[in-house]
Amino acid sequence: MKPSIPKGTRDFSPVEMQRRNYIFNSIKSIYQRYGYLPIETPAMENLSTLLGKYGEEGDKLLFKILNSGDFLNGISFDDLKMIADHYKEKGMTASSNSLVKEIENITSGKFSMLISEKGLRYDLTVPFARYVVMHQNDITFPFKRYQIQPVWRADRPQKGRYREFYQCDADVIGSNSLLNEIELCLIIDDVFTTLNLPVSIKINNRKILSGLAEVLNASDKIIDITVAIDKLDKIGLDKVIEELQQKNLSAEAIEKLKPLLTFSGDLGAKLTFLKSYLTTSEIGLKGIEEIEFIFDRIAKLGLKTAQIELDLTLARGLNYYTGAIFEVKAINAEMGSICGGGRYDDLTGIFGLNNMSGVGISFGIDRIYDVLLDKGLFDIPTDFDNTKVLIVNFGEKEADFGLGIVRKLREAGINAELYPDAAKMKKQMTYADDRKIPYVILLGEEEINSGQLAFKNMLTGIQEIRTIENIIEELKNK
């Protein structure tokens, strides 16, 4: 039997773990620097928590967990007979999804409930909302939490898209202040400065998009308008207008929209233009005011390396975001968004706790990993977390002496190994090479008697005679 793993899932080898931990640790320590606290939620949630939260498409992508053992218990013989009859009627060609729906009707929803009541979490936002509602009496608001855990989606796997992947979220809940939006931008700047990756932070505001639809007299078409505008860079003005015509946006509205689409200028000019453009829309002006507040404070503080820009075509998460919308892209990289987020005015309403505004971001660790690898930016010390010294094992007597030596190294905080078997010298040196262990100690009978050890630098090949105290002194300062 040749073992394999489910498609769309991955093993992480030590080298990959080291790189991933470098990213995770960078993000984690910056979240903590800004006062965010960690939580974890279970991998499994009740389906009643998950279903209906991600749209119809999302529901289909949930991994459901079979009830243990007894999934037919509770369905009567008559139910099953009816299912069989229906099954015959529809034949083998009937799509199984629609068949299941009919079976659900026959059994009044019992069938799939009896098969499965739990699912794997699809993201970290819904479990967080559920967490806040369940623990509301123990939480001091505003609650700044971060959460780094895997999520699962039954998506069709493809390059860069996995069925199991980590999300790294930070959210503040219970505060309407725009200082939170400002801090999230600073966090993004800090993270990518730490990772040496130049990025551009794109910001928009849902209120501006609502205002736009309002002044075009097309509030019902806000999704169509933003989806079309979003393609401006890719397909050009003419095609965008064509698409809007197909979506039945009036000629008048399209005429009014044109100057916005063709406007160019710096932030100040953009804002001045927008203010007159949206002058009749209260919500639009509110959106501009929010954007101005955020950009003004960030300009005063200054970002370390990130660029920041107002991007009116940015329209992600339009179904739930109500204020700021963020998206981050690596500069000069063929890669989609590597971080995103926004504000949602009623995060916990779905679970019965109203008036809880939240704003958050999420780093896409897999894409960040790929970009850093592409650009050769994994600036990790070669001995990060790795073994620094290998003691070669020449036999039982030497190994006994080596046990004492390796212990001294470890007590001094130095990661060290004694090769466990008295294998051939070549095999042990190959081990040190493959494992990228930078130093090797060789000890034979002579070394045991004299206390002077042979200490080899694997990079330079230079071998010196040293005492263990001397070796420890040198390695401690590396």
Next chain:
Amino acid sequence: MKPSIPKGTRDFSPVEMQRRNYIFNSIKSIYQRYGYLPIETPAMENLSTLLGKYGEEGDKLLFKILNSGDFLNGISFDDLKMIADHYKEKGMTASSNSLVKEIENITSGKFSMLISEKGLRYDLTVPFARYVVMHQNDITFPFKRYQIQPVWRADRPQKGRYREFYQCDADVIGSNSLLNEIELCLIIDDVFTTLNLPVSIKINNRKILSGLAEVLNASDKIIDITVAIDKLDKIGLDKVIEELQQKNLSAEAIEKLKPLLTFSGDLGAKLTFLKSYLTTSEIGLKGIEEIEFIFDRIAKLGLKTAQIELDLTLARGLNYYTGAIFEVKAINAEMGSICGGGRYDDLTGIFGLNNMSGVGISFGIDRIYDVLLDKGLFDIPTDFDNTKVLIVNFGEKEADFGLGIVRKLREAGINAELYPDAAKMKKQMTYADDRKIPYVILLGEEEINSGQLAFKNMLTGIQEIRTIENIIEELKNK
């Protein structure tokens, strides 16, 4: 709708996360100190990887994942009709498990395969074996790996037993050397010394148990004998003998066993006794030799705080362990084993890679957590990972100034927050209290003009006037 989580699962709040991370980090850094490397495997494994590896009981405890969407596709109408007839025949009272088995027979195993082909991992050992076989060409052996990830079991939840829990495993594969066993004992000593928890390491050897069964002429009864012996402490000699009689151990064997059960003495005496007792068993003598080697080296090195003892009644994992067996208990605590492990001569044979001996241990994080909490041993600095300074927000002007101050603190590596809303003073101080933030900076117009900030120690209540540079200097050294 009141949200809930599946039974047997848990949310972890920031305080619990802090304590758990303290344990995880202690274990992780010691694993690394000894040259173990991290890997991660997917939460989902193919059922073909998992089934049959944990016994019949284990198979039942696997969480299976529903194939997405189409779980009835491929079963014919006739199949379903037969299922319905069988279902009627057996009635609603038939155990659903046996019913499913019959359905499996009817459909030649199609039914559950069509429903589910993946399961959540049950432990970290089988996925590790699968990993080694799949990646054997990229691995330099001996391979020392550690793995800290959750596992899932559909066990009946009860106090201290969860359906989702973390395992913290370290294993060496591809080395027969007993130095590995010695190092694992040193790791256990280091971990519990770091956690300030006095423990006793109990060691046994499967070969000694095999030898015992051999000299009793009852090799086929090795499980019965060890299960009975294991209860000696709890039920006493007479009851143990009674149980062995019930298991049809011969009177002669029982007579021969008695001196072993009643023997008392130190390690040396125990070993001398065992050597003569097992003198006719080659495998038994081999087991004693291994135990002697391990105890001798450990005695020479000395353990920091752990006690270590040979425990002949220790018989965990008898189905797979072939050499050393480890178990760790906290001293003076009402708690089962908090760490365990052993050697298995053929870890990867189940996946077609033979002659790979492995030895490993696993820390039980949930039990360690409970013991440390019980004994008040969570010796975590109060500001570990937590925010050190809160800047009170008195209004827009003060917040703008505060943005610069909080940034200076963060740049100096100090975890700091600016309260996002200009809420009432009392609310902000309560936030600092609840969040256990040790220092607060208050800045009003006067402070902005003078650059002299009010700096309050929340523990002592003392408030002083300081510059930000002075505050940073003080906090950096904490």
